[in-house]
Amino acid sequence: MLVGSNVVMHNLVYYSAPTCLYTLQRLLIKKGVSPSYVKTIRVEHCSFQEITLTFCLQFESAKQARTLLKRLKRYAGIVLKSPRSQSEKASKKIGFAGSGDSESWYINKTDHRSTLFYIKDRNQAGKYSSFESPEVAKKIYTLGQSLLRIEITLNSNYLVANGLDDPQAWRGTKGKEICEREFNWLRKLLKVDVDYRVNKPQKRHMEGLGEREQSVLDWYLKGKPVNRHPKFQSGEWKKSPIKRRIQDRLRIDIDIPWKEHCRMAIPGLSDLLSLDRLVVPPAELLDHCHVLSTVKRKNRELKELAKAEIAAAEAKLAMQARAKGKRGIARRAAASADSSVLEVILAALREKGVELCFSMGAGNGDGTTADISDLMG
Numbered sequence: 001m002l003v004g005s006n007v008v009m010h011n012l013v014y015y016s017a018p019t020c021l022y023t024l025q026r027l028l029i030k031k032g033v034s035p036s037y038v039k040t041i042r043v044e045h046c047s048f049q050e051i052t053l054t055f056c057l058q059f060e061s062a063k064q065a066r067t068l069l070k071r072l073k074r075y076a077g078i079v080l081k082s083p084r085s086q087s088e089k090a091s092k093k094i095g096f097a098g099s100g101d102s103e104s105w106y107i108n109k110t111d112h113r114s115t116l117f118y119i120k121d122r123n124q125a126g127k128y129s130s131f132e133s134p135e136v137a138k139k140i141y142t143l144g145q146s147l148l149r150i151e152i153t154l155n156s157n158y159l160v161a162n163g164l165d166d167p168q169a170w171r172g173t174k175g176k177e178i179c180e181r182e183f184n185w186l187r188k189l190l191k192v193d194v195d196y197r198v199n200k201p202q203k204r205h206m207e208g209l210g211e212r213e214q215s216v217l218d219w220y221l222k223g224k225p226v227n228r229h230p231k232f233q234s235g236e237w238k239k240s241p242i243k244r245r246i247q248d249r250l251r252i253d254i255d256i257p258w259k260e261h262c263r264m265a266i267p268g269l270s271d272l273l274s275l276d277r278l279v280v281p282p283a284e285l286l287d288h289c290h291v292l293s294t295v296k297r298k299n300r301e302l303k304e305l306a307k308a309e310i311a312a313a314e315a316k317l318a319m320q321a322r323a324k325g326k327r328g329i330a331r332r333a334a335a336s337a338d339s340s341v342l343e344v345i346l347a348a349l350r351e352k353g354v355e356l357c358f359s360m361g362a363g364n365g366d367g368t369t370a371d372i373s374d375l376m377g
Contacts (some may be wrong), residue, residue: 017048050155072105140288
């Protein structure tokens with residue numbers, strides 16, 4: 001992991017590409033792959049197969065973050081099951097995991113996305129984390145207690161279809177705009193801007209509603225099923241403009257039973273589930289947080305490590321090549337020395353009138369002979 005943990009983080013999708021590149025280069029060098037090949041790998045050769053965007057929203061206290069997590073779970077379970085919702089399929093994909101302080105909930109595989117909500121306030125089993133001291137770990141996890149984490153995972157089909165598998169698509173302001181767009185998709189899915197009513201409306205609130213709208217509203221507030229209202233023909237209520245007028249005027253969705261409606265509504269949800277709440281870690285913890293300044297510095301350090309290891313591998317290969325070349329020269333020198341000694345001996349023999357000849361007929365009996373000095377070239 002580039003930073004000790006991901007408890008506190010911002011979305012820096014583009015920068016994950018060079019992180020993976022340098023890590024891969026170091027791994028390949030360690031495995032003995034030729035450095036000349038390793039050096040050819042570039043960021044432009046990378047592509048994303050899946051991306052998880054993590055939004056860490058900060059609240060005033062751990063209690064507020066934990067309470068919102070629980071209320072959102074109930075809220076989504078009701079809102080997404082509303083027949084009025086355009087994402088009825090999503091309601092069948094809401095799940096829950098864990099319990100108590102370790103609970104989380106998710107919306108699975110909706111519009112090529114999956115969303116997870118949880119709080120990371122401790123080192124979880126099977127998860128990597130590394131801190132320079134227990135004191136730093138305590139500060140990070142204390143901060144994590146007040147952070148609601150929302151993870152939106154984009155699958156490969158969605159990335160390819162929208163040109164988001166290319167790291168360059170996430171560079172600079174483009175990446176920030178994509179993150180905002182995906183978060184707004186979630187806000188729209190959960191209808192956070194509707195601001196559902198909590199209290200029963202008073203007569204003054206109903207001013208401007210027609211007689212039929214008031215009749216339907218009275219029926220609804222008494223807990224009676226709207227589809228059984230005598231003024232609605234079979235199936236008419238599903239497409240009736242009455243529902244829209246009541247919601248626009250009173251912020252009440254009559255598809256949701258009133259008892260559930262007033263209990264699940266979260267006042268000020270639009271401000272609670274907002275990017276304005278993205279965590280800004282204190283300066284003394286920046287080195288332990290996945291934020292831009294830290295990631296840039298860590299990437300530079302990782303790049304230098306990769307370059308040094310590639311250079312060391314090249315130097316090792318060059319040294320091996322030189323050693324191999326020296327051994328070849330030595331062998332040739334030894335052979336040359338042996339030939340010179342033989343020539344001295346032959347010269348001495350000639351002075352004594354001795355000539356050495358060898359048959360060249362290779363057993364053919366043609367009687368051809370040659371002086372040994374000829375055979376030596």
